[in-house]
Ligand SMILES: CC(=O)SCCNC(=O)CCNC(=O)[C@H](O)C(C)(C)COP(=O)(O)OP(=O)(O)OC[C@H]1O[C@@H](n2cnc3c(N)ncnc32)[C@H](O)[C@@H]1OP(=O)(O)O
C-alpha cells in the first residue's frame with residue numbers, strides 16, 4: 146500500500162516506538178495503541194503485520210464514533226417500534242426514492258453472477274467453492290463462521306493464498322490434494338461481520354475493535370493489488386455487506402471504501418459491494434442504501450433468513466404479528482414476496498444486480514428419493530427467482546450449483562443478467578402494508594420442538610468453532626438459528642397458543658418450554674450419541690438457548706451473547 150496517503154501520516158515517530166507483544170518469545174509487531182490479545186502464530190503474523198494493523202487502527206479510530214452512533218440509532222428506532230410504531234418509508238428521503246439517479250456501471254468482471262456459492266473461509270471449502278462452477282464465491286466471515294481467533298486469522302491466510310492463486314490443501318487421511326482449477330474459477334466476494342460484532346482479540350486504544358473493520362481492513366490491505374490484477378480485471382476487491390438497518394450504515398461503509406481507495410491510491414469505485422437486505426427496517430431504505438453506495442454498489446441481495454429473524458425482532462412487542470412455525474415462513478408469504486419484488490424493481494431501476502437468496506436444502510446422502518425431493522425444492526425456488534427477475538441466486542453446497550445454473554441458463558440464455566430486461570414496474574407501487582403483512586400459518590408443538598432441537602445443536606456447533614452445519618437435512622447457520630430462538634422467545638413472551646398439530650391447543654409458557662427442553666435434550670443425546678453428549682457442550686448450549694428464550698427482553702443477537710464463550714485472550718482471561 147502506498148505510503149504518504151492520508152492514512153499513513155506518521156506522528157512524530159510515535160509509531161516507530163510501537164509495542165511488540167511478547168508471546169513466549171514470539172512477537173506481533175503492533176503499532177502504538179494496538180494490542181493483539183489472540184494467540185501468536187507465525188502464519189497469523191503474516192497477516193498481522195505492523196502496516197496492516199496500522200491500516201486497521203486508522204479505520205477504527207476514524208469510524209468507531211460513527212459506528213457507535215449508528216448502533217445507538219438502531220436502539221432508538223427499536224424503542225419506537227416497541228412503542229407501537231411500524232417501520233416504513235421515511236418522508237425525509239423521498240427525494241432519493243423519486244430521483245432519477247443510477248449507480249456506477251457494473252464492472253465487466255461481475256456482470257454475470259447467475260449462481261453464487263457461499264461458505265465459511267475454511268481452506269478446503271474455499272478451494273471447492275472456487276472450483277465449483279459457480280460464477281461467484283462469497284467467502285464468509287459472517288452467518289456461516291464462528292468468529293474464533295483461529296477461524297478468523299486462518300480465514301485471512303486462506304483468502305490471501307486464494308487471491309494469489311497459491312492455495313492448496315492436503316487431506317492426508319483421504320490421500321486427496323486440493324488446488325485451484327486452471328480456469329473457470331469463481332469470482333471472489335468477501336462478507337465481513339456485521340457492524341454490531343466486536344473483535345475482542347484486537348484492542349485499539351483500550352477498546353475492542355469493530356469486527357467488520359478487522360475483516361475488511363486485513364483482507365483489503367493484503368489483497369487489493371493482487372485481486373485487481375489477477376481476478377477483478379482492474380476492479381475490486383468485491384464485498385457483501387450484511388445486516389444493515391439504515392442507509393446511514395451504508396454511508397459508513399462508503400466512507401470506509403473511499404478511505405481504503407485513497408490509501409491504496411486506486412480509483413474511486415474500484416471496490417464494489419452487494420448489500421444484503423436482511424432486516425425489516427432496511428427494506429424501506431433500499432433506494433437510500435444504493436444511493437449512499439452508488440459509486441461502489443453492485444446490487445442488493447435477498448437475505449431471507451435474517452430477514453425473517455428481523456421481522457420477529459422488529460415486532461417483538463407486537464402480539465398481533467407472531468410468526469407461524471418456521472417451516473411455514475417461505476418466500477410465498479406475501480411480505481416475503483413483496484420484499485423480493487421491490488428489491489428487483491429497485492435494483493434494476495438503479496442499474497445493478499438484484500440477487501436472490503439461499504434455499505436451505507442441501508444434498509442428502511444415502512437417500513436417493515430424499516435427495517431428489519431436496520433438489521426439486523431447490524429447483525422450484527430458483528425457478529421462482531429467475532422468473533421474478535432476479536439476476537442470480539445463492540447455493541449452499543457444490544452439489545446444488547448445477548441445478549441452479551440450469552434454471553438460470555434456460556431463462557436468461559445469453560444475457561449476463563436481467564437488469565435491463567426485467568424492470569418489474571408492477572412492484573413500484575408496493576406499500577408499507579405489503580411489506581409487513583402478517584405471515585399466515587399455524588403454530589405447533591412440533592414447531593417448538595424443532596426450534597429447540599435445532600437451536601441447541603447449532604449453538605453447540607458454534608461454540609465448538611463451526612458456524613454452519615447440516616441438521617435434519619437442511620443447512621443451518623447463524624441466521625436460521627436466530628429465527629429458531631427468537632421465535633420461541635416471541636411465542637413465550639406473548640403466550641402463543643400452539644394448536645397447529647390438529648390437536649387441542651396448548652399455551653406457550655415456562656412450564657411447557659421447560660418440559661420440551663428436557664425432552665429435546667434427551668432426544669439430542671440419543672441422536673448425537675452418549676460420547677459426544679458427555680463432552681458437555683450440548684448442556685452449555687441448552688442453557689444458553691433457554692436463557693435467550695426466557696429472557697424478559699429479547700437479546701439483540703444470539704452470536705453477541707455466545708461470543709463471550711469463544712474469546713480466548715492471551716495472557717488468558719475472559720472478557
Ligand atoms: C443465511 C445465510 O447466510 S446463507 C450463507 C451462509 N451459509 C453458508 O454459506 C453455508 C455453506 N454450506 C456449508 O457450510 C455446508 O454445505 C454444510 C455445513 C451445510 C454441509 O456441509 P457438509 O456436511 O460438509 O457437506 P457434505 O459432506 O455433503 O460436503 C461434500 C463436499 O462438499 C464440500 N462443501 C460443502 N459445502 C460447501 C460449500 N458451501 N462450499 C465449498 N465446499 C462445500 C465439502 O467440503 C465436501 O468436500 P469434499 O468432498 O472435498 O470433502
Ligand SMILES: O=CC(=O)O
Nearest residue numbers: 448449450451624
Ligand atoms: O445472509 C443471508 C440470510 O438469508 O440471512
Ligand SMILES: [Mg+2]
Nearest residue numbers: 288448451624
Ligand atoms: Mg444473513
